[in-house]
Amino acid sequence: MNLVLAKNETGRALSDSFAIARGRLPGAGKVAEARSVAFEAYERAGLPHRRIEDWKYTDLRALMRELLPLAPAPDAAALTRAATAVKLQAVKGARRLVLVDGVFAPKLSELGGLENGVTVRTLQEVLEAGDAALQTQLFTPDDTNPMVALNSAMMTDGVVIEIANGIVLKQPLQIIHVASGPVPAAMFTRSLLRLGKDAGATLVESYIAADGAKIYQAHDSLVLAIGDNSRLDHVRLVEDGREAFNISSAVVTLGAHAHFNTFGLTSGAAVSRYQATIAFAGEHSRVETNGVNLLNGRQHADTTLLMDHAVPHCASREVFRAVADDRGHSVFQGRIIVRPDAQKTDAKMMTRALLLSDDAEADNKPELEIFADDVTCGHGATTGALDESLLFYLRARGLSEKEAQALLIQAFVGEAIESIVNDHLRELAIAAAQRWLEARA
Amino acid sequence: MSLLEVKNLKVRVEDNEILHGLTLTVNPGEVHAIMGPNGSGKSTLSHVIAGKPGYDVTDGEILFRGEDLLEMEPDERAAKGVFLAFQYPVEIPGVTTWNFLHTALNAQRKARGESQLSSPEFLKKVREVAKSLNIPQDMLKRGVNVGFSGGEKKRNEILQMALFEPAVCILDEMDSGLDIDALRIAADGVNALRSPERAMVVITHYQRLLNYIIPDFVHVMSKGRVVKSGGKDLALELEASGYTQFEDAA
Ligand SMILES: Nc1ncnc2c1ncn2[C@@H]1O[C@H](COP(=O)(O)OP(=O)(O)OP(=O)(O)O)[C@@H](O)[C@H]1O
Ligand SMILES: [Mg+2]
Numbered sequence: 001m002n003l004v005l006a007k008n009e010t011g012r013a014l015s016d017s018f019a020i021a022r023g024r025l026p027g028a029g030k031v032a033e034a035r036s037v038a039f040e041a042y043e044r045a046g047l048p049h050r051r052i053e054d055w056k057y058t059d060l061r062a063l064m065r066e067l068l069p070l071a072p073a074p075d076a077a078a079l080t081r082a083a084t085a086v087k088l089q090a091v092k093g094a095r096r097l098v099l100v101d102g103v104f105a106p107k108l109s110e111l112g113g114l115e116n117g118v119t120v121r122t123l124q125e126v127l128e129a130g131d132a133a134l135q136t137q138l139f140t141p142d143d144t145n146p147m148v149a150l151n152s153a154m155m156t157d158g159v160v161i162e163i164a165n166g167i168v169l170k171q172p173l174q175i176i177h178v179a180s181g182p183v184p185a186a187m188f189t190r191s192l193l194r195l196g197k198d199a200g201a202t203l204v205e206s207y208i209a210a211d212g213a214k215i216y217q218a219h220d221s222l223v224l225a226i227g228d229n230s231r232l233d234h235v236r237l238v239e240d241g242r243e244a245f246n247i248s249s250a251v252v253t254l255g256a257h258a259h260f261n262t263f264g265l266t267s268g269a270a271v272s273r274y275q276a277t278i279a280f281a282g283e284h285s286r287v288e289t290n291g292v293n294l295l296n297g298r299q300h301a302d303t304t305l306l307m308d309h310a311v312p313h314c315a316s317r318e319v320f321r322a323v324a325d326d327r328g329h330s331v332f333q334g335r336i337i338v339r340p341d342a343q344k345t346d347a348k349m350m351t352r353a354l355l356l357s358d359d360a361e362a363d364n365k366p367e368l369e370i371f372a373d374d375v376t377c378g379h380g381a382t383t384g385a386l387d388e389s390l391l392f393y394l395r396a397r398g399l400s401e402k403e404a405q406a407l408l409i410q411a412f413v414g415e416a417i418e419s420i421v422n423d424h425l426r427e428l429a430i431a432a433a434q435r436w437l438e439a440r441a
Numbered sequence: 442m443s444l445l446e447v448k449n450l451k452v453r454v455e456d457n458e459i460l461h462g463l464t465l466t467v468n469p470g471e472v473h474a475i476m477g478p479n480g481s482g483k484s485t486l487s488h489v490i491a492g493k494p495g496y497d498v499t500d501g502e503i504l505f506r507g508e509d510l511l512e513m514e515p516d517e518r519a520a521k522g523v524f525l526a527f528q529y530p531v532e533i534p535g536v537t538t539w540n541f542l543h544t545a546l547n548a549q550r551k552a553r554g555e556s557q558l559s560s561p562e563f564l565k566k567v568r569e570v571a572k573s574l575n576i577p578q579d580m581l582k583r584g585v586n587v588g589f590s591g592g593e594k595k596r597n598e599i600l601q602m603a604l605f606e607p608a609v610c611i612l613d614e615m616d617s618g619l620d621i622d623a624l625r626i627a628a629d630g631v632n633a634l635r636s637p638e639r640a641m642v643v644i645t646h647y648q649r650l651l652n653y654i655i656p657d658f659v660h661v662m663s664k665g666r667v668v669k670s671g672g673k674d675l676a677l678e679l680e681a682s683g684y685t686q687f688e689d690a691a
Contacts, residue, residue, distance in 0.1 A: 388494070393531045394541075396491045397601065398519035398549035407544060411535025411584075 018153060021070045025156060027127035031135055038143045038152035045146035057331040057363045058302040060147075063271045064245055068217050070154065071101040071185035078180035081210035083108050085178050089206050089239070091428060094174040095120075097159045101180050102187025102218075104157050117164035123190055126160045134160070138192055141221050141251045145275065148249050151221045154188035158220075161193045165227070168200035172424065179209045179216045179241065186217040197227040197255070202422055203234045207268065209241035217245040218269075228255035228282055233422040234262040237432045240269035242297065249275045254314075256282025260289075261421045265429050266301040267294040267436040273301075278316070279308040280342075290319040290416040292429070294409075294436040295328030295360075302331035307349075309342040312372075318349040321416045323409055324360035325440065334379070335367040342372050349379040354386065354412050356405070406437045442507050444469050444640050445490070445523075445609050450501035452482075452489055452665075459485045461665040462501065467609065470637040474651055474676060475644045477662030478684045483644045484528050486662075487613045491525040492518050505609070519545075520552035522608030526598035526615050528644075533585035538597065541585045542567055542604060549605060570603045574630045591618030599630045610634070611642045616650040628653030648680040663687045 018039055025035060047067075050059035074082065082100040086108055090096055097120065098108035104122040111120060126134055138160070143149040159175060175191060195201055207218060218240060226232050240246050246269040254260055266272055278287055293301045307316045322330035330353060338345045353362030366379040386408050394404035413433055420426040445467040452460040459482050467473055475483055489496050490503060492515035503510040510518060533541065543563045550557060558566065571581065576596055586594050595615055602610050612631065616624055631641065631654050643654055651659075651673060659675040660667045661684070668687045669675065 387531075389531050390533055392493050392515065393527070393533070394545070395515040396493075396519055396525055396527075397541075397545040398516050398552065398605070399545055400514075400516050400548065403516075403544065403548055407536050407541065408533070411533065414535045 021154065024070070025154065026124040027135075030132070031127050034139050035153045038149045041143045042146050042149040042153060045149070048146050054304065054333070057329075057333075057365075058271075058273050058300065060247075063300060064217070067150075068184050068186040068215070070156070071187045071216070073103050074100040074105065074180055079105055079107065081212070082178040082180045085208050085210040086176055089176060089208050091172055091174045091204055091424075094172040094204065096174050096176065098176045098178065099157060099159075099189055100178050101185065102156050102189050104159065115167055115169065117167040118169065119162045121160045123155060123158035123160055123192075130160070137194070137223060137225070138190065140223055141249055142277070145249065147219070147247050147273070147275075148221060151188055151190060151219050151249065154219070155190040155221070156188050158189040158191040160191065163193070163195045163199045163201055165196035166198045167196070169202065172202035172204055174204040174206065177205070177207045177218055177220065179213045179218065179244065181210065182212050182214050184215045186219060188219045190221045190223070192223040193232070194225045195227050195230040195232055197229055199227060199230040201232055202425065203232060204425065204428065205234075205236045207238045207240045207246055209244060209268075213241045213244070215243045216241070217247070219247050221249040222251070224250065224252040224260075226252070226254045226258045226260055229257045230255065231259040232261070233420075233425055234260065235420065235425045235428060236262075236264040236274070237428065238264070238266040238268050238272055238274075238301075239432060239435070240272070242268065242270060242299075244269045246272040248273070250277070252276065252278040253281050254279070254285040254287065256284055258282065258285040260285075260287045261419075262287070262289045263416070263420045263425070263429060264291040264303065265294070265432050266292070266303075267432060269301070270298065271300045273304065275304040277306040277308060280311050280314040283311050283313045285314045287314075287316045288319075288419055288421075289316070290419045291321070292413045292416050292433065293322040293324070293330045294413070294433060295323065295330055296325035296440060298327045300329045300331070302333070304331075304333040305335065307334070307336045307347060309336070309338045309345040309347060311341060312343045312345065314342070315346040316348070317419070318351075319416045319419055320351040321413045322351070322353040322362050323356065323413065324353065324362055325356035327357075327359045329360070330362045332363070333365040333367075336369070336377060336379075338370040338372050338375050338377060340371045343374045345372060345375040345377065347375070347377045351381045352412070353383040354409065355383065356386065402441045406441065409437060443467060443504070444506060445642075446504040447486070447490070448502050448504070450486070450489070450503065451499045452485060453497040453499055454485070454495065458499070459665050460489070463662075463666055465660065465667060467640045467642060469640055471658065472635065472641045472643065472654060472656045474656035474659045474673075475642060475662055476646065476659065476676065476679055481662045482665040483662055484613055487525050487611045487642075487644065490611060491515060491523060516548065517552065519605070519607075520549045524602055524605055524607035524610045526595075526602055526610065526612045528613040528617070530586050530594045530598055532587045532589075534587050536585050537582055538585050539564075539567065539581040542581070542601065545601075546604060567604060570600060573633070574600055574603065575626050576600055592620060592623045595619055596623065596627060599627045603630055603634060606634070608638065609640050609642070611644070613644045614646065615643070616645055616647060624650065625653060648676045651676045661687055
């Protein structure tokens, strides 16, 4: 009964907002059709709730309750506030692509001197005037997931980056999502990065809020296609405002002999969910996906990964560390599928949670579905508190309780951070963890 | 004023009283040796002085330069100059020794209102100290005590003592696990720190250490009390006769 009721309530409100927003959403013809189909898919399901297995720890009906109206395009004042926030988070030497309230902001972006063979366009441009193949690729995320469907229906802007065969970018690309202001609003973005063969790139995604931003919802999704023999280094830093919602999805495909090293750190947002599907489409490829949640207050952060080994001779490593203080709640759901053809798969997953208070919580749900017989797969999980004898040793040497905890927390998350191959990205992650530790000191 | 005064200290762990009214007075410049059978409460005393949680002080007091030490947090005690070289130093994976030492030294300096040492300043200092104790630089890059041999862990404790320059050093069995050469180097390190302002409390089972670090006083602990005190010759007596004579006295 509840289900129907909730669906009607949230459904109606959203139908209205979809109808209102429609005029602003880019793309006609096939794109508009795809949006309608996606919207219907969302409307049938409504906000996911705990009785849907995949969402049992992250009940958006309880946590999020409603969808906020679509954010208006940023005005000059919003851009000024965003610019200040961007300055603090901009990665030195990176190409910067800034999305303010879900809309690409050329003035805040920095794209000078792009290599030949690299094109960067906005999602809006591509949905309105891009070729059909690219548009189709933009709709690859799976709309059976209601939050993906919603994103497909409502996506307003984002960036579309294509890197041609043989091009290795020297400078990192950074996509910065900024929420600019105090008016409660939702933004819907989708970005795509396509690496051809023998190519390489480094991508940083940062989610931040300008000073004074309060409740907002960032709905994002990312499509990554990594060609044969190509490599992508990727870091996501979720440092949204403390009242924010961040619901992000990613779909990643790897060709043969490809390498994807990805790391996510969530220390911001009231409620966040990152759901990623990583699929091996070519042999001899490798993925390291690592993450850290640093939570306190009443923060809730969910990482849900699906590692899809469809072809033989691929390797995947998942290392995840959660630190939860106060009433923080960390969720890690890791599913590994090894399909019948995927012999010689080597897949491992290790999660560890550190609870700093009695009310903190960490849920871990590993799922291994193995349909091939000649594989190495494993997973492990631990949950515990800080070791009292280590804390005392540090305190006996002059560290305050918070300082001693900070050193042990750094060591605990260090294991995940160390697996970031790119030095520059690793330093970014360390700095983000440091910001969290300093804020609690 | 005495540097450290332990008066009639009674300590319980869970439901067992382990120290039954222990008294010890340490003045600046003095070296005290504490000897006594296994389980007599030597480490318990050192832990209570350093502020380890889990001990219930039911009676008595500990004064440091006249201040109530039991009222202070462990880090406050460290900053004021109380140092315990642990009998069993812990391993801290993921925290490099040199980062730990730098953080600790700066934390103590901050608490005392002194300036912070920059990385180069700290490196210079720690290198000098490590060299004097024959500690290879490599050890500083490794996780704190991780994979260190028993002797290396002990040397790391002495290194910290030399670096922090405390006022009272309590050395809990610093000689256990050290080979003869390492023992001499560590003892030289301790002796180099002897000064008219600084006091040492050396807990040991073996008279041999006291040939290197010559004590002003020797105390015998048994069953949670000091049962006999004397000069350095008391250690020689103990070596000859053992502790059985004190079992009844306690
Ligand atoms: N946490 C604890 N719980 C229960 N009993 C304890 C605890 N800690 C110490 N004790 C007991 O207190 C007594 C004194 O222990 P302590 O470690 O202080 O002895 P010690 O003199 O240092 O011995 P050793 O020479 O073997 O190092 C022992 O009987 C020990 O079992
Ligand atoms: Mg002992």
